[in-house]
Amino acid sequence: METLHTRLQEKFPNAQVTFANLEAGDHYIIVDTAHLHSIISYLKIDEHYTILMCLSGAEDSEFLQSVYHLFSESSRKKVTLKVRLPKDNPEVETIGDLWPGAYFFEREAYDLFGIIYKNHPDLRRIMLPEDWIGHPLRKNYIDPIQYQDINNERAYPCDVPNVTEKK
Amino acid sequence: MNNIAITLHNFIIENFGIDINLSLAISYFLIALIFWSFLGVIGGLLTFLERRVAGRIQSRIGPNRVGPQGIFQMLADGIKLVLKEDLIPALADKPLFRMAPYLCVIGVFSALVVIPFSSDIVVADLNVGVLYALAITTMVVMGILMGSWASNNKWSLLGGLRSAAQIVSYEIPAALSVLSIVLITGSLSMQDIIRAQGAWPHQWFFFHNPGTFVAFFIFFTSALAENNRVPFDIPEAESELVAGYNTEYSGMRFSFFFLAEFANVFIISSLAVIFFFGGWQIPHFLISENHIITNIIMIANFLFKTFVFIFIVLWLRWTLPRLRVDQLMTMCWKYLIPISFICLCITASFVLFFGGKSMIAVFIGRITQ
Amino acid sequence: MYELEKNNDNTMTLNMGPHHPSTHGVLRFILEMDGEIILSVKPDVGYLHRSIEKIGERVTYPAFMPYTDRVDYVAAANCNVGYALAVEKLMGIETPERAQYLRVIVSELNRIISHLLMTGVLAMDLGAYTPFLHAVREREKINDIFEILCGARLTYNLATIGGMPFDIKETTIRKCLEILEGLKKFLKEFDDLVTNNAIFISRLANIGVIDKETAKAFMLSGPNLRAAGAHWDLRKNETYFLYDRFKFDIAVGSGKAGTLGDSYDRFSVRMKEIETSISILEQAFKSLPSGEVQAKLPKTLKPPKGEVYVRTESARGELGYYIISDGTAKASRIKIRTGSFAAISILDKIGRGLMLSDLVAFMASLDLIAPEIDR
Numbered sequence: 038m039e040t041l042h043t044r045l046q047e048k049f050p051n052a053q054v055t056f057a058n059l060e061a062g063d064h065y066i067i068v069d070t071a072h073l074h075s076i077i078s079y080l081k082i083d084e085h086y087t088i089l090m091c092l093s094g095a096e097d098s099e100f101l102q103s104v105y106h107l108f109s110e111s112s113r114k115k116v117t118l119k120v121r122l123p124k125d126n127p128e129v130e131t132i133g134d135l136w137p138g139a140y141f142f143e144r145e146a147y148d149l150f151g152i153i154y155k156n157h158p159d160l161r162r163i164m165l166p167e168d169w170i171g172h173p174l175r176k177n178y179i180d181p182i183q184y185q186d187i188n189n190e191r192a193y194p195c196d197v198p199n200v201t202e203k204k
Numbered sequence: 205m206n207n208i209a210i211t212l213h214n215f216i217i218e219n220f221g222i223d224i225n226l227s228l229a230i231s232y233f234l235i236a237l238i239f240w241s242f243l244g245v246i247g248g249l250l251t252f253l254e255r256r257v258a259g260r261i262q263s264r265i266g267p268n269r270v271g272p273q274g275i276f277q278m279l280a281d282g283i284k285l286v287l288k289e290d291l292i293p294a295l296a297d298k299p300l301f302r303m304a305p306y307l308c309v310i311g312v313f314s315a316l317v318v319i320p321f322s323s324d325i326v327v328a329d330l331n332v333g334v335l336y337a338l339a340i341t342t343m344v345v346m347g348i349l350m351g352s353w354a355s356n357n358k359w360s361l362l363g364g365l366r367s368a369a370q371i372v373s374y375e376i377p378a379a380l381s382v383l384s385i386v387l388i389t390g391s392l393s394m395q396d397i398i399r400a401q402g403a404w405p406h407q408w409f410f411f412h413n414p415g416t417f418v419a420f421f422i423f424f425t426s427a428l429a430e431n432n433r434v435p436f437d438i439p440e441a442e443s444e445l446v447a448g449y450n451t452e453y454s455g456m457r458f459s460f461f462f463l464a465e466f467a468n469v470f471i472i473s474s475l476a477v478i479f480f481f482g483g484w485q486i487p488h489f490l491i492s493e494n495h496i497i498t499n500i501i502m503i504a505n506f507l508f509k510t511f512v513f514i515f516i517v518l519w520l521r522w523t524l525p526r527l528r529v530d531q532l533m534t535m536c537w538k539y540l541i542p543i544s545f546i547c548l549c550i551t552a553s554f555v556l557f558f559g560g561k562s563m564i565a566v567f568i569g570r571i572t573q
Numbered sequence: 574m575y576e577l578e579k580n581n582d583n584t585m586t587l588n589m590g591p592h593h594p595s596t597h598g599v600l601r602f603i604l605e606m607d608g609e610i611i612l613s614v615k616p617d618v619g620y621l622h623r624s625i626e627k628i629g630e631r632v633t634y635p636a637f638m639p640y641t642d643r644v645d646y647v648a649a650a651n652c653n654v655g656y657a658l659a660v661e662k663l664m665g666i667e668t669p670e671r672a673q674y675l676r677v678i679v680s681e682l683n684r685i686i687s688h689l690l691m692t693g694v695l696a697m698d699l700g701a702y703t704p705f706l707h708a709v710r711e712r713e714k715i716n717d718i719f720e721i722l723c724g725a726r727l728t729y730n731l732a733t734i735g736g737m738p739f740d741i742k743e744t745t746i747r748k749c750l751e752i753l754e755g756l757k758k759f760l761k762e763f764d765d766l767v768t769n770n771a772i773f774i775s776r777l778a779n780i781g782v783i784d785k786e787t788a789k790a791f792m793l794s795g796p797n798l799r800a801a802g803a804h805w806d807l808r809k810n811e812t813y814f815l816y817d818r819f820k821f822d823i824a825v826g827s828g829k830a831g832t833l834g835d836s837y838d839r840f841s842v843r844m845k846e847i848e849t850s851i852s853i854l855e856q857a858f859k860s861l862p863s864g865e866v867q868a869k870l871p872k873t874l875k876p877p878k879g880e881v882y883v884r885t886e887s888a889r890g891e892l893g894y895y896i897i898s899d900g901t902a903k904a905s906r907i908k909i910r911t912g913s914f915a916a917i918s919i920l921d922k923i924g925r926g927l928m929l930s931d932l933v934a935f936m937a938s939l940d941l942i943a944p945e946i947d948r
Contacts, residue, residue, distance in 0.1 A: 062663050062881035089792055091882060091893050093908040104895070106882050117882065138792030141918040149626070164619040164947060173627055262706040358587050362609065362929070434700060435772055443595040443698040444930050525772050526700030528930045529609055
C-alpha cells in the first residue's frame with residue numbers, strides 16, 4: 038500500500054495524498070477532496086481496483102469522512118481511501134458513475150451523516166423519513182423528543198418496579 | 205323427457221289437488237332449493253377437502269379439530285365469515301361491488317341445472333344442454349370483472365383484466381373439444397351424450413378415437429383455466445396481486461367468490477365425467493327392478509368419478525407453480541386451439557368413415573371378420 | 574425483453590408494499606406500469622431501520638453481538654461470527670482452532686437454513702406453496718441442532734469475541750450427520766418437484782439477466798455474483814477461519830436453462846451451495862480438532878486505536894464489518910455492509926421491461942431480506 042501511495046503522489050502532484058498508519062488494523066490513504074474522483078477512476082482503470090467493496094460515512098474529531106474500500110481482483114489487494122470533509126460544508130464528488138451501485142451507499146451516507154455527494158442523480162434520505170431533522174450518526178446528534186405525533190418520552194420514566202425496596 | 209320437477213309437479217297435483225300453476229311454481233322452487241343447497245354443501249365440503257388434501261401433500265395434518273376428522277370445519281368457517289364485518293371501500297362503486305359475488309355464484313350454480321346425476325335425476329334435460337353449460341359458466345367473468353372494477357383498487361383491476369382475458373380465451377378450446385363429442389352423438393343434450401356411452405372404459409368417449417382422447421386433456425386444461433385454478437390462477441395470484449380481484453372483499457361476499465370457485469370445481473369435474481367418462485352409466489348387471497336402488501347406484505357412480513377428478517384438481521393446485529400471463533395466452537392461442545381443431549377433424553373423419561363407431565369397436569370388428 | 578414505449582398518458586403508478594405478500598419483510602416499491610409491464614421501479618426502503626449502527630456506538634464490543642443477529646435474522650450465525658472475526662482482527666486475538674471449526678460448522682448450517690428458505694420462498698412466489706413448507710420442514714430440523722448448541726432457534730447470539738461460548742458434543746455431531754443424510758434425500762425430492770419442473774423453469778429462465786460486469790458495477794456479491802458467472806467466493810478466495818482446509822467447489826451459474834445470470838441460475842447456484850455446505854460440514858465433523866474453544870481475554874475489551882474492514886461470505890453475499898476504534902471500550906463507528914442492500918439498487922436497472930409476475934420472481938431470486946437492507 039505504501040508503494041501505491043508513492044505512485045499516487047507521483048501521478049497527482051497537485052493532490053494532497055497522505056498515508057495513515059494506525060496502531061491496529063488496516064492502513065488507509067487520505068486524499069484531497071477535489072481529486073477524489075480522478076484518483077478513484079485512476080485506481081479503477083489503471084490500477085485495476087475494479088471492485089468497490091464498501092462505501093461508508095464516518096466521523097472523527099474534526100471532520101466527516103467518506104470512506105472507500107476498493108479491491109483489486111487481479112492482484113488481490115485492498116486499499117482504503119478516505120476524504121476528510123469539513124462539518125459545516127461536507128461536499129464530495131459522487132463515484133456512482135464508476136459503480137452505479139454506489140449511489141445507494143451514498144444515499145445512506147447522506148441520510149445518516151449529511152455528506153452531500155455532488156452530481157448524485159437522486160440524493161434523498163433512504164433509511165429515515167423525508168421530513169426527519171438531523172443526521173443521526175453524527176456525534177453531536179441529539180435524539181429528538183418527538184417525531185410528528187409520536188412522543189419519545191415516557192409518561193412515567195421509572196415505571197419499572199423497584200426490586201430492592203420489596204426486599 | 206325425464207324431468208324431476210315435472211314428476212314432483214304431478215305428485216303434488218295427484219295428492220294435494222291444488223292449482224296447476226301454483227304447483228308448478230312450488231315444485232320448481234323446491235327443486236331449485238334442493239339443488240342449490242346441494243351445491244352449497246358440495247362447495248363447503250370441497251373447501252374442507254382441499255385443506256385436508258393440501259395438508260397431506262404438505263406433510264402436515266390440516267384441520268382436524270371441529271367434529272370428527274374436522275368435517276365441521278366448513279361450518280365453523282362459514283359462521284366466521286357470516287359474522288365478519290362486511291367492508292365496502294369508501295370509494296368503491298357500491299351497487300356493482302355488492303352485486304359482483306352473486307353474479308359469480310349464479311353463473312356457476314345455474315350450470316347445475318343440466319348436470320344429470322342419474323338417468324332420472326336431472327333438473328332440466330335441455331336439448332341445448334352443452335351450449336347452456338358452457339355459456340352460463342362464462343357469466344363468472346362478468347362477476348369478476350364487475351367486482352374488480354368496482355373495488356377501485358389497482359391490484360383488483362389487474363386481476364380482473366387478467367381474468368377476463370383468460371376466461372374468454374379458454375372458452376374457445378373448451379368448446380371446440382366438446383364439439384368433438386357433439387359430432388359423435390349428434391345431440392347437445394347431456395342425457396343423450398351419456399346414453400351414447402357405456403359403463404365400461406372401452407365404451408367411454410375418452411377412448412372413442414385419438415381425437416377425443418386428446419380433446420379430453422384440452423377440455424380439462426381449459427376448464428381449469430376458466431375456473432382460475434392453479435396453474436392458471438393468475439387473476440388472484442396471491443404473491444403478485446395480493447389477492448387479485450377479491451382484494452377488497454371480506455366476510456360473506458368474499459366467501460361467495462370462494463363458494464363459486466369450489467362449486468365450479470365440481471361442475472368442471474362432472475362435465476369431464478359426463479363428456480368423456482360415461483357419466484352415470486352402470487353395468488347391466490347392476491340395474492335392478494327397483495328404480496330407486498338403480499338411481500342410487502348411478503348417483504354413487506357419478507359422484508365417485510367426479511370426486512376422482514376433483515382430487516386431481518386439488519392435487520395439481522398444490523403441486524404446480526403458476527404460469528405467467530403471456531405464457532398462459534400463448535398456450536391457449538398457439539397450442540390448445542390448433543390442437544383442438546385437429547382433434548375435431550380427426551373425430552369428424554372417424555364419424556365419416558366408420559359411422560360413429562369407436563376405435564375399439566372398429567378394431568374388434570376387423571379381427572372378427 | 575419487451576418493447577417499451579413510454580407514454581405518460583397511459584401509465585399507472587402502482588404502490589407495491591410496504592405490506593405486499595412477496596416483498597419479504599417490509600419493503601416498498603413504487604412501480605410505474607404500462608398495463609402489466611413495468612416502466613420503472615423505485616425501491617423505498619427503511620421501514621425496518623432499527624439504527625443498529627448507532628447502537629453499536631453506544632454499547633461495548635461484546636454487548637453488540639446480540640444486535641448482529643438482527644441484521645439478518647435468517648442467517649444470524651453468519652453475522653455473529655463475522656462480527657467476532659472483525660473485532661478479533663482489530664485486537665489481534667488468536668482464536669483457538671476448535672472454535673474456528675465450530676464457526677465453520679455453524680455458518681455452514683446457517684447457510685443451508687437460509688438457502689432452504691430462499692428456494693422455498695422463491696417457489697412460493699411463483700405460486701407453488703408446497704415446496705415452501707417442505708423446505709421449512711427440513712429447516713426446522715437444523716433449527717433443532719441450533720437449539721441444542723446455543724438454546725435459540727432464530728437469533729442465536731452464538732459467538733463470543735475470541736471464541737465460541739459452547740462446545741459441540743459427540744451426540745450432537747451424530748444427530749447432525751443424520752439430518753444431513755436426510756437433507757440429501759430431500760434435495761433429490763425437491764429437484765423433482767421444483768428444479769426440473771417445466772413451468773418453474775419457464776418462469777425463471779431468461780428473466781432478470783445480470784451479466785458479470787453489471788453485477789460488479791452494482792456491487793453485487795455472493796450467490797448473485799456467482800450466478801452471473803464470476804468464480805468468486807470469499808471462503809475460497811479470501812480464506813478466513815479455516816476454510817482453506819476443506820475441499821469444495823465454488824458453485825457458479827451455468828446458464829443451462831437460458832442465459833447466464835438469469836433468475837434460474839441464481840436459484841440453482843443456491844441449490845448447489847446447499848450441497849457444498851453439506852460436504853464442508855461432513856469434512857468438518859470428520860476432522861474436528863480437540864482443545865479449547867475460548868481464547869483468554871482481558872475483562873474489558875479495549876481495542877487499540879485503528880480501523881478494520883473484514884468481510885465474510887454470508888448467505889446473502891458479502892457481509893462486511895467496518896469498525897473504527899478510538900481506543901475506548903465502545904466503537905467509534907460500526908458500519909455493516911450487507912449483500913441485500915447492494916442488490917436492491919439493481920432492481921430499477923433490470924426491472925424495467927419485466928412484467929409484474931417477473932419482478933416478483935426476480936426479486937425472490939435476488940434473495941432480498943428487508944432487515945438486512947435497512948439494518
